[in-house]
Amino acid sequence: MAYKISGTKNATSRIIVMKESDWSIESNTIISGTGAYEIEVIDGAKTVLAESTSGETLGYGNVSPIYSAPVASWLTYFDDTYWEPATGMGLPQTGHWDGSKWVADQDTGGSNYWYLVIRPKGSWATGFRPTTIRTYFNLETVLPLQVYSASDSPGVPSIIDIADYTEGTESAMGWTAGADIAAYWIVAVPGAQFEVTNIEFYGIPV
Numbered sequence: 001m002a003y004k005i006s007g008t009k010n011a012t013s014r015i016i017v018m019k020e021s022d023w024s025i026e027s028n029t030i031i032s033g034t035g036a037y038e039i040e041v042i043d044g045a046k047t048v049l050a051e052s053t054s055g056e057t058l059g060y061g062n063v064s065p066i067y068s069a070p071v072a073s074w075l076t077y078f079d080d081t082y083w084e085p086a087t088g089m090g091l092p093q094t095g096h097w098d099g100s101k102w103v104a105d106q107d108t109g110g111s112n113y114w115y116l117v118i119r120p121k122g123s124w125a126t127g128f129r130p131t132t133i134r135t136y137f138n139l140e141t142v143l144p145l146q147v148y149s150a151s152d153s154p155g156v157p158s159i160i161d162i163a164d165y166t167e168g169t170e171s172a173m174g175w176t177a178g179a180d181i182a183a184y185w186i187v188a189v190p191g192a193q194f195e196v197t198n199i200e201f202y203g204i205p206v
Contacts, residue, residue: 003065005048006038013050020045020062041065070204072131078199083118086183089154091117102196104188112190117183125181130203133160134170135186138195142166143186149179157185170202 005017005027011034017027021044031037042065049059077083083102085094093105095116104114135145147160159173159181188194 002068002070003041003043004038004068005041005046005063005065006036007048007050008034008036009050009052010034011052013052015039016049016051017041018047018049020047023047040068043067072202072204074134074200074202075130075205076198076200077120077124080121082121082124083184083199084121086117086119089117089183091115094118104186104194104196106193112192114188114191114193116186116194116196119183120181124206127206128181128201128203129175130173130201132170132202133173134168134200134202135165135196136167136198137186138197139167139188139192141191143188143191143194145171146183146185147173147181148183148185149176150182151176151179152182173201 009031012030012032014028014030015037016025017039018024019026026041026046027039029039046063046065047059047061048063049057051057080097085096087094092107092109093115095102095104095118102116102118104116107113107115133147137143142164145160145162145165146157148157149159152158158176158179160171162171165171184199186196
C-alpha cells in the first residue's frame with residue numbers, strides 16, 4: 001500500500017522522516033524550491049524534520065501518513081527483461097529478441113506462417129490485472145493477437161482473442177480468478193515477417 005507524508009516549505013530544505021517505532025531514518029531527501037512536497041513512506045507514526053540551507057530546522061512528531069491509492073496508468077512491459085521466447089509449447093518457432101524489438105520467425109516446416117510467442121519473465125505478471133492492452137508492430141495490416149492464461153488451451157485464450165488487431169488499438173482484457181498472463185501470441189497465417197516494437201498495459205503495477 002502507498003502512504004505519503006506531505007507538507008509545504010518556503011525554501012530548499014532537507015526533509016528527514018524518522019519512524020517512531022524504532023527511530024530509524026526512513027527518508028533523507030533534499031527538495032529544491034518552495035511550495036508543496038510529498039514523500040512516499042510506509043504506514044506508522046513519523047517524526048518529520050525540515051532543515052533549510054541556513055540551518056534553521058522545523059519539526060513535527062506523531063505525524064500519521066496519508067494513504068494514497070495507486071492510480072492506473074499506461075505501463076510498458078516490452079523488452080527481454082520482461083518476456084522470453086515461449087519454448088516447449090509445441091510450436092515450430094517462437095520468435096526472438098534482437099536487442100531492440102521482438103522479431104517473428106518463419107515456420108521451419110517451410111510454410112508462410114510467422115510466429116511470435118513469448119511468455120512473462122520474472123514475477124511482474126503475477127497478480128497483475130491490467131484492464132487494457134495496446135501493442136505496436138511494423139506492418140500496415142491487421143494481425144491476430146492472443147493473450148493466454150496458464151489454464152488456457154492452444155487456440156482458446158481467455159484474456160485476449162482478437163482475429164484482426166490493428167496496431168495501437170486499445171483493447172479490453174478479460175480475467176478469471178487466478179489467471180495470470182502466461183503467453184502473448186501473434187501468428188501471421190499466412191503472412192510476412194513482422195516486428196513487435198512495443199507492448200503496453202493500462203493498469204496498476206503489482
